[in-house]
Amino acid sequence: MSGVCVPPQRIQLILSLLFLFQIQSLCFDADDRSASDVCSSHTILPGPKGDIGQKGEEGEGGRPGKVGPMGPKGTKGDLGDRGNQGIIGKIGPIGGKGDKGQKGSPGGAGGKGKAVIAGIRETEDKFYYLVREEKNYRESLTHCRIRGGALAMPKDEGANALIADYVAQSGLFRVFIGVNDLEQEGRYVFTDDMPLQNYSHWREGEPDDPSGREDCVEMLSSGHWNDTECQRAMYFICEFAKRRVEAR
Numbered sequence: 001m002s003g004v005c006v007p008p009q010r011i012q013l014i015l016s017l018l019f020l021f022q023i024q025s026l027c028f029d030a031d032d033r034s035a036s037d038v039c040s041s042h043t044i045l046p047g048p049k050g051d052i053g054q055k056g057e058e059g060e061g062g063r064p065g066k067v068g069p070m071g072p073k074g075t076k077g078d079l080g081d082r083g084n085q086g087i088i089g090k091i092g093p094i095g096g097k098g099d100k101g102q103k104g105s106p107g108g109a110g111g112k113g114k115a116v117i118a119g120i121r122e123t124e125d126k127f128y129y130l131v132r133e134e135k136n137y138r139e140s141l142t143h144c145r146i147r148g149g150a151l152a153m154p155k156d157e158g159a160n161a162l163i164a165d166y167v168a169q170s171g172l173f174r175v176f177i178g179v180n181d182l183e184q185e186g187r188y189v190f191t192d193d194m195p196l197q198n199y200s201h202w203r204e205g206e207p208d209d210p211s212g213r214e215d216c217v218e219m220l221s222s223g224h225w226n227d228t229e230c231q232r233a234m235y236f237i238c239e240f241a242k243r244r245v246e247a248r
């Protein structure tokens with residue numbers, strides 16, 4: 001920009017276009033010579049500051065501020081009133097077993113002679129006792145023997161009827177009795193080796209031994225005898241001679 005002096009109407013144009021420029025800058029290049037020489041006749045500096053304007057009207061009320069942070073915890077309140085009584089709770093679990101009680105005083109002396117033992121039957125010279133444990137024939141035999149008796153041997157009608165009634169009254173269908181042909185097939189004996197020649201009470205059609213393994217004998221609740229397999233397990237009846245019992 002060599003032409004330092006610009007016509008006033010151009011100045012106005014430049015001012016309106018580039019009003020952000022400070023006016024002095026238009027004379028910048030002419031500093032060497034003298035701003036007063038060049039620009040004195042074309043004063044474009046701004047006028048003095050005007051008077052203070054009138055006070056504005058009061059603004060509208062501001063928007064509500066943000067919610068402030070939570071305040072500190074208050075002091076503890078007074079104890080509330082007592083509430084109503086609750087409904088009855090569930091029944092609790094069963095408690096532990098109580099301690100063992102003290103030993104009772106000794107019982108009175110037993111009656112003399114014919115002691116009544118629950119479940120035992122007797123004839124004039126024998127006791128019969130039903131053993132409610134399922135055992136095979138040999139186990140049954142042993143059970144009675146180690147107790148000083150024998151597997152029941154009904155050797156007459158009276159004993160047979162008594163045992164049959166015992167079985168039926170007990171709600172059973174069959175029990176082992178002391179009869180077998182283990183020693184010799186077809187030759188039945190009582191377990192004390194007495195043959196059956198004077199008494200037997202076979203069911204009709206028995207003994208049949210269809211398999212060849214029926215060497216032991218059961219009494220049915222009807223009192224009838226039936227040969228059956230010795231390995232079967234069932235209840236059985238022991239007999240004890242009264243003489244031996246009384247001798248103790």
Ligand SMILES: *[C@@H]1O[C@H](CO)[C@@H](O)[C@H](O)[C@H]1NC(C)=O
Pocket residue numbers: 194195197198
């Ligand atoms: C069978 O009965 C008769 C007569 O009572 C008797 O003499 C005999 O000894 C009895 N037989 C057996 C094996 O007990």
Ligand SMILES: *[C@@H]1O[C@H](CO)[C@@H](O)[C@H](O)[C@H]1NC(C)=O
Pocket residue numbers: 214220226227228229
């Ligand atoms: C006799 O014994 C046999 C073999 O154990 C058996 O199959 C049969 O049912 C028995 N009879 C009766 C009437 O119980």
Ligand SMILES: [Ca+2]
Pocket residue numbers: 181185186209212213214215216227
């Ligand atoms: Ca047999």
Ligand SMILES: [Ca+2]
Pocket residue numbers: 206207208209210214226227228
């Ligand atoms: Ca049979």
